[in-house]
Amino acid sequence: MALAEHLPALIVITPLSCAFMAPLLYRRHALASGYMVLLSLLITLVMSALLLLKVNREGPLSYQMGNWSPPWGIEYLADPLRLYMLVVVIAVSLWVFFYALKDLEHELRREVIGWYYTLYLLLVASMAAMTMTNDLFNLFVLMEICAISSCAIITIKQDRECLEAGFKYLILSAMGTGCYLLGIAMLYMVTGHLNFEYLQNELSTAVAIYPLNVFTAAALFIVAFGTKAALFPLHVWLPDAHASAPSPSSAMLSGLVIKIYAFSLFLILYQVFPRSLLDSLPLSEIVLWLAALGVMFGSIYAMMQKDLKKMLAYSSIGQIAIIFMGIGLDQRLALVGGLYHIAVHAVTKGMLFMAAGAIIYATGVRKISDLAGIGRAMPLVLAAFTIGSASMIGIPGTGGLISKWYLALGALEIGRSLFVLVVLSSSLLNAIYYLPIVINAFMSEEDFAHKVNEVPKMLQLALVIGMIFIVVAGVFPRPLILLLGEAVANFF
């Protein structure tokens, strides 16, 4: 079938084209516009799943945009690893949008909701493309789209806090992109290529002639992606941005956007830089240590927060660091753990932000200390929060345990027990700041002091879906783990 061959392009084009139709339709018929976005995401998800099945059956697929072959044209690569990330991105976006449909009416002015749909779909399209692109410059373009749209879904709320946070994010993000562009330039200078594969071939010889260029490029990439993915100590923009944004935006930003950059860095480290370079430069060592620090500091900062969404945002810094640890440990099992954690944390943190959003929706409360007794007033929302917390801690039966298991196993395999302890202490620290909220919500003697409005059914349904995801990820992780295990096998 002709269409099936163009799936990689269609996956990007579908949300992209809908992005520009959504606000037009929104003027005429607000509800239809929302459902159109939902439908387009659903179609994209189905296409991604089909592509994954096809690739799993027939092996990796290379797609050339406009039939221009690689050294000149843009190549999209569909292998199991990238498609795993793609499916995670689309599935989580669909799920978050489901929640956004009802929540946005509450958080935004009516006129801008149509534009929010545009930004949302642009963000999804750019992330989907980022998972597949095999071209450094194309990645740059997509990163810019991603950065601008994610910045805009924060500032769209138009209050002082959001504008300030959005501006901070924009500046730091632009700095990151700048570093990245400079890095590409350095590599292009010595190799004349932008395609991953061609670069990798050329670099193994080029590094001997122009070592300084390549080293600088590597350093620039780490700074670029470190800033964008909030790797400690480049995380300063994240807490404000993620906490002040509308809840669906927070769920997207914390759940997916920071991970897509971590994933891109991972692709560049493993698919662009030749193995010999990785062995001679302590790149992964740097990532590893920064990640270990991030795990500790993210959690410690989170403990000090009084605002619920701020706490969740700081917790993301610790969790993205867990993913970076998987990349930095440079070991197959650890990498599987890190990549699995991308999906687990996307759902977990997404759901936690949704739960926080539902609390704000129904009661307007944001302060942690005001949540006493809320569990009895909103049992379902707090049940979701509890399951999310359990997954953060890594309690058996939740996805968090599986990713920690693989990370720890990988660290042990190469004899670095210190990092096992880091992973374990992250669990403990998470317990220390998540559990009191849960306990206080359900067991406090005092009753909840604020008025509770009803939470719309759709919001509740979205939370239930999240809970199911997390438990399934904890009990039946086998197929995904096998897929990831095979996908990363050829890096080692």
Next chain:
Amino acid sequence: MAEKTVVAIQIIIVLFPIIMAPVIMYSNRISDKLRNGLSVLTAAFTFVLTMTLYPFIKNGGVVQHSLFEIIPNLEISIRLDLLSFSLASLASFVWLLATPYSLAYMSKEHACGRYYPVLIFTLGSCQGIFFAGDLFSLFVFFELMSIIAYILVIHEQTEEALKAGYKYLVMTIIGGLALFFGMIIIFELGGTVSLGVGPIIQEESVLGLVAFICFLIGFGMKAGMFPLHVWLPDAHPVAPSPASALLSGIMLKTGAYGLIRVVFFVYSFQLLHAFDWDDILAVLAVITILLGSAVALTQTDIKRRLAYSSISQMGYVLLGLSIFNTNAITGAIFHIFSHAFMKSALFLAAGSIIWKTGKRNIADLRGIGHQMPITMGCFALAALSMIGIPPLSGFLSKWTLALGALDVGMPGFVLVLLISSLLNALYYLPIIIPAFFELPGELTIKHHGDVHHEPRIKIEEAAPLMLLAIVLLASCTLFFGLTPNNIAYGLSRLTAAFLLGGGGL
């Protein structure tokens, strides 16, 4: 009985209470009676089902069955052998008694709609621990039970309870992480965590030792081993009394059970012995025994005193476990049985007293034996058994333990046991003696010439259901001490032989 039937029965034993928990929670909306009835029925059914496995066990059957794979080489599996059967039958028995006791006790308490489902759920997860066929399943159920039991600990929801509960929860998480670490090391070293493949760790290594210490931390924390016992004296007394009885009587034992599994199935006792790793256990056990007893002396709240006593009693089990011969292991396992009966009886009796009179302070319990003769009689029986007076079951376990210690030429351990008995006497007798031989504080003996007129004290016993549980448990301590050829002692002997013989592998 075919192996398939056994596996099916085991799965039902574990899952039935877990499934019934939400049913009970829902039935609470319909009527209290239905909820109570369902809770008791579930406990009874679980007990009966567990006992149906006895013929299979008696014939020396061992089952190891893998259910499904979670991730490659890591599965949920089920195991039945003498050790799991011993503990599972004990647990379901005590639950069977504690649940009807709760009906009466909890009638004065709030939030019963939460209490019963949790009580039944912990039963299921407890059986899951005992039937787990590999460390991972064990870990899953262990965490499940520990975390759910939190709700029992903080049932009163007072500030004190919440504080104790938080301490409990943090320690549980730390213990869980230690177990996780240990398990991962075992997986890394041996490639499996199954309990059915014989000793996984065959040679000495630093990592092996680290894992062993992790298991000591994880399981020892649960068993109240020094220095990880700190949560126990806070958490056990604040729970409602039937829950305290289960926490102290059964859930503590899951820690000891885990250690037994680790010592005999993950490592081999020969290995531990050869590298003197068992000494760590022995030293901690001795400290635990002495410290628990010594601190119990200073407690004035009756339930706190009982909780400290639990710490010291668990020390016996650990001590027995650190000596690898038939007598010592028999003693350790039999002590699990007898301590479950004694301590549950004590906690339930103390609960009855608190329920009826509201008195918790030991100084206020003078003369309570006149008012509640049966309850206090059972309390006395169980306390004497704690001290180790023949012919009660506590004597039998200490005797066997002491024999085991002498067999390996360690009279020092016997001395520890004797000192601990003395200390037990020192803190139990001052409860019992004033209870029977003095009068309640507000009454005094009036003198009319030479004639003593003792004032009449009205007998006010607790509810019949509560009495039943206490009497049954106290008579168990008598019965299992009086007739050394009983089922519990027999099982302990068989289990010890089974463990030392390589666990039927």
